[in-house]
Amino acid sequence: MFADPDGELRGTVTAESLQRVLDHYDAGDWRADRVLITGDLIQDDSAEAYARFRELLLPLNMRMHCVPGNHDIRELMRAVCRQPPFSYCAKEEIKDWLILGLDSCISGDAGGEISDDEFDRLEASISASKAKHILVCLHHPPVPMGSAWLDTVKLKNDEVFLAKLHESGRVRLLMFGHVHQEYEEDHDGILVVGTPSTCRQFKPGSEDFDVDDRPPAYRRITLHADGSINNDLIWVDD
Numbered sequence: 201m202f203a204d205p206d207g208e209l210r211g212t213v214t215a216e217s218l219q220r221v222l223d224h225y226d227a228g229d230w231r232a233d234r235v236l237i238t239g240d241l242i243q244d245d246s247a248e249a250y251a252r253f254r255e256l257l258l259p260l261n262m263r264m265h266c267v268p269g270n271h272d273i274r275e276l277m278r279a280v281c282r283q284p285p286f287s288y289c290a291k292e293e294i295k296d297w298l299i300l301g302l303d304s305c306i307s308g309d310a311g312g313e314i315s316d317d318e319f320d321r322l323e324a325s326i327s328a329s330k331a332k333h334i335l336v337c338l339h340h341p342p343v344p345m346g347s348a349w350l351d352t353v354k355l356k357n358d359e360v361f362l363a364k365l366h367e368s369g370r371v372r373l374l375m376f377g378h379v380h381q382e383y384e385e386d387h388d389g390i391l392v393v394g395t396p397s398t399c400r401q402f403k404p405g406s407e408d409f410d411v412d413d414r415p416p417a418y419r420r421i422t423l424h425a426d427g428s429i430n431n432d433l434i435w436v437d438d
């Protein structure tokens with residue numbers, strides 16, 4: 201989002217594009233209990249852009265878990281995303297599942313990293329929880345995307361991070377943003393999922409930065425008591 205309601209990113213009015221996604225959800229009959237928002241909420245470093253984000257999402261009227269991305273300003277984002285119904289890098293148990301949001305950002309760097317403090321919080325949250333299944337979300341991709349420029353701004357300690365998640369034996373789903381394209385692969389029992397943007401997309405497999413012409417998108421995820429997952433990527437075409 202931008203402070204300006206007509207603010208454009210790569211030729212698209214971002215507020216209109218997000219509204220299209222929300223309208224698509226609204227018009228369908230699939231209903232969610234939670235929203236997971238995987239970062240890069242704003243583009244212009246302004247508090248007004250976060251206010252616009254809040255205003256557009258509030259009608260969903262449910263809890264919304266947010267993690268920061270490299271374009272976010274933590275102080276401004278926390279001011280909005282720590283107020284219910286939003287939450288910031290939250291931990292929530294729902295029946296058999298623990299949902300955990302991590303901060304993977306490094307100030308002044310488009311790439312990411314799980315800091316020692318976040319590793320500590322991850323370990324403490326997992327060991328304190330009796331949930332049988334765990335969903336972790338963060339902004340940066342915890343795996344290479346096979347796109348040269350994008351792989352320079354991925355999660356720097358991705359292998360250590362994935363190994364840590366495997367140690368628990370309970371992490372079933374790992375979700376990220378940042379890459380503006382579809383990704384979905386099983387990594388030894390953890391389903392790793394990247395969701396395209398609610399605005400413009402990046403071209404998969406590109407050597408250099410390149411914008412794709414695919415439409416905005418969102419995912420519908422259903423978490424089952426036995427640890428299984430339904431996962432549908434929804435492209436919002438005109």
Ligand SMILES: [Fe+2]
Nearest residue numbers: 240269270378
């Ligand atoms: Fe990002």
